[in-house]
Amino acid sequence: MKVGQARTPKLTRGRERVYMQGYAENDTIAAISTPLGEGGIGIVRISGPRALEIASRLFRDPSGKRHRTLKPWGLRYGIVVDPETGEEIDEALASAMPAPHSFTREDVVEFSCHGGIGPLSRVLDAVLKCGARLAQPGEFTRRAFLSGRIDLAQAEAVIEIVRARTDSARRLALANLRGGLSAAVVSIRDDVVALLAELEAAVDFPEDDVGEPDHAAITRQARETASRLRGLAARARCGRVYRDGVTVAIVGRPNVGKSSLLNALLGRSRAIVTDVPGTTRDAVEDWTNMRGVPVRLVDTAGLRETDDPVERLGVERTRERLDEADLAIVVIDGSEPLSDGDVAVLRRASGKGGAVALNKSDLPPKVSESDVVPHAAGMPVVRVSAKAGAGIGSLEGTIARLAVGRVAGVSEGMVMATARQQEALERAAAALDEAARGVDGGAPLDLAAIDIREALFWLDQITGRSASDEVLDKIFSEFCIGK
Ligand SMILES: Nc1nc2c(ncn2[C@@H]2O[C@H](COP(=O)(O)OP(=O)(O)OP(=O)(O)O)[C@@H](O)[C@H]2O)c(=O)[nH]1
Ligand SMILES: [Mg+2]
16 A cells, blocks of 8 residues: 555534644544553554554564555554664554544554553554654544544444443443434434424415415424434433443341342352341442343441441441432341331331342241331332342342333333433423424414424434534543543
């Protein structure tokens, strides 16, 4: 390939933008794209019109003597040298992806070196010495967005995939990277555009022989579209549980087996367990995966009236952690008769919702489900033995179901949305409702058109057509450097 023949597309999308305050869009950028630590391989990525030229200057054949040409869409093995001293830095595989068939749609070269901060930082230095600039966080993905290769929802999906805590979260994020959320939004947007066209025709050509605008039909269409949007928002709320997870506080009287249950749910010995009541003083927490839902479990100090000042602080903290949690697991020792203390805990947790774990089922039972149900405010009761591991799977299933069901009544056709996307969906639906209300109430059609344009604006925030530079800055600043 001839060097310096980059066909770099203009980095604008929809309308003219400032690229990034203080940076030029035609800079060639570079960064270490793999985590900074020891690994088998580490990658230095270069993107921009000078990527191929810069890479060629640094890359020698395995003997270290001759310049090595890069092979488009292929790998070349060679050695990276310091451009000023000729010193050999590391052996590497170089891959060249000429524009526009690359992630950024620019010329891209990646050096796969040995994965350590030593070789990687020297290779990056060499690239910078040749005229590349250090990439800002998320700048490669930002270029992929600005060149039109992906839209904003897809760009956000990139970070969601990186951060996915469970396999379900990964699957939902991948669906968005493949355009899932964008396609749903674009299909609704088409209807909104059609509605706007109809309204504008009626406003602009009132005497036309198209006849009187059908107010009832316009109202109906606006309501139908708003309702489709709300359906999408509900499915997205559901998907958010898989992304953000839920916090579940494990509460109960001392010694009922809360820490044992935490350990059983985590599958490892995380918290101290003894037969002394009041063992746990400070909250102990950790993440686990319950049927694909990321769950942060918080083991707490046993709830009881006490004179011990240290334990009292622990109890105080338990109350705070219960208030902050999304759900509770109330643990009851089923081998002892139900006590006032148990009832007090059930009452405290009833506003929160969750499940009751009737623990120590390996011992002769002194409490039945029917003893608990009148105090449980609708919380399901699951018999478990934290010690023997019985009923743990069933408790996990119950918590996962509650976590997903709590936020939305649907689980079919889930999509994942960030808080920003969720808000945009809801605002678009509200604007359409407002338009419907206006037309229905006999308000002038041009007022309804303003509401419908607002709905369009919010939909375009999701795909990025109308996202401001500030919004882009905020989104991409959450990425790491090199992504
Ligand atoms: N037989 C039986 N014993 C259990 C079970 N779960 C816990 N225990 C025992 O109950 C005692 C208390 O267990 P913990 O897990 O420390 O109880 P806790 O609720 O965390 O206690 P505090 O931290 O003091 O509030 C220990 O001796 C455990 O071995 C169970 O399912 N069966
Ligand atoms: Mg404990």
